[in-house]
Amino acid sequence: MSFSQLGLSEALLKAVAEQGYTEPTPIQQRAIPIILQGKDVLAGAQTGTGKTASFTLPLLQLLSDSDVIHQKPRRVRALILTPTRELAMQVHENVSIYGKHLPLHTEVVVGGASIKMQTRNLKHGCDIVVATPGRLIDHVQQKNVSLAHIDILVLDEADRMLDMGFLPSIRQIMAYLPKQRQNLLFSATVSNGIKTLAAQLLNKPVEIEVARQNATADTVTERVYGIPRERKRELLSYLIGSNNWKQVLVFVRTKHGADRLEKQLIQDGIRSAALHGDKSQGARTKALDAFKDGKVTVLVATDIAARGLDIDSLPHVINYDLPQVPEDYVHRIGRTGRAGASGEALSLVSPEEAQLLADIEKLLQRQITRVADTGYEPVSLRVQDAPKKAAPSKTTGKKDFRHKPKAPAGRDGARPQGPRGAAKPTPRRTGRV
Incomplete structure (x- = not known):
């Protein structure tokens, strides 16, 4: 099936083609035609299934087909609620990309950003608002925006909203909305809590559920390195330099962690760039282009920022931090080993992450191969041996690792070093990685 068979307009098909997409994903095939019919939808879809486009594309078409599209001043006619600022920024970016050939305007309203600038933009008028609940309520109460039209x-990642305690805020926002409207609820899991919310929110919804992705490609080699948390950066630099890897996508859990690791890798002589929700669109585009062009060896990314990345023949994916959601592991390593090409996915796992690893292996229904000799003292990755609390980094001079050889220089002539002030690895290894 092609996108042209879904009933989308030429303007939307052009935008989709410009992004390099040719075939809709299962959730897009099922959701887009139903949403275009004006029906309410309850959709169970994981991250990485193309769910954002599955509601963004028909939403844009429905708004552009409306008779009030050129009405002045602009009235907000579509509201997309997300649980986090990073996700809101990502959804806003997708709406802007897919709607680039349409006369529609979108604003993003999130905490942590200038409320004065948001107020000015909202009062200029817009068609679509992408928001987190708390900041949106602030603007509504200050009469900076009306939700009456x-x-x-759209409630995106509704399960996370419930987990984060946003239900009272969602109910408060509902009171500002007209009763006659189309409702789209997307959730990774359709729990009892989601069903209860759907019963209160949706009107005779069509239920769509895309099977969870719990298998990895046969072309991807997966390995786990059991490693003390404070030695992860040192091992990562060693692996990249000693193997002369030229393109490595590294996943971390937080945007602050991405910035920190980027700086540390640069200190180690490895050309790196960070990609996360706090980066401007220009900075993110620049970092991604540099990575694709080979000007940057390592792209350090959060899950949210990496959504939608399409990099041909990506050879190496590293889980510097394991994801909190097991399905995200499958999504992450699915970046490599595409179109029949071989790929390598390595996970640097500390004892504190033992439960996360166990959850991933339960989903996969198999154990991921452990690397027996990491060059460090062995650590236990059994859940029962995991530390009860995060252990503080050791700053004493005690050696808790076996010595590694100095890594060969990378393309830029630099050798990855150990952390500043820490003992530098000296030769002992046999050359195995």
Whole structure:
């Protein structure tokens, strides 16, 4: 099936083609035609299934087909609620990309950003608002924006909203909305809590559920390195330099962790760039282009920032931090080993992450191969041996690792070093990685 068979307009098909997408994903095939019919939808879909486009594309079409599209001043006619600032920024970016050939305007309203600038932009008028609940309520109460003309409401990652305690805020926002509207609820899991919310929110919804992705490609080699948390950066630099890897996508859990690791790798002589939700669109595009062009060896990314990345023939994916959601592991390593090409996915796992590893292996229904000799003292990755609390980094001079050889220089002539002030690895290894 092609996107042209889904009933989308030429303007949207052009935007989709410009992004290099040719075939809709299963969730897009099922959700887009139903949403275009104006029906409410309850969709169970994991991250990485293309769910954002599955509601963004039909939403844009429905708004552009409306008779009030050129009405002045602009009224907010679509509201997309997300649980986090990073996700809101990502959804806003997707709406802007897919709607680039349409006369629609979108604003993003999130905490942690200038409320004065958001107020000014909202008062200029817009068609679509992408928001986190708390900041949106602030603007509504200050009468910076009206939700009285909303035609379409989207709750993205509704399960995370419930987990984060946003249910009272969602109910408060509902009170500002017109009763007659189309509602779209997307959730990774359809729990009892989600069903209860759907019963209160949706009107005779069509239920769509895409099977969870719990298998990895046969072309991807997966390995786990059991490693003390404070030695992860040192091992990562060693692996990249000693193997002369030229393109490595490294996943971390937080945007602060991404910035920190980027700086540390640069100190180790490895050309690196960070990609996360706090980066401007220009900075993110620049970092991604440099990575694709080979000007940057390592791209350090958070899960949210990496959504939608399409990099041909990516050879190496590193889980510097394991994801909190097991399905995200499959999504991460699916970046490599595409189109029949071989790929390598390595996970640097500390004892504190033993439970996360166990959850991933339960999903995969198999154990991921452990690297027996990491060059460090062995650590236990059994859940029962995991530390109860995060252990503080050791700053004493005690050696808790076996010596590694100095890594050969990378393309830029630099050798990865150990952390500043820490003992530098000296030769002992046999050359195995």
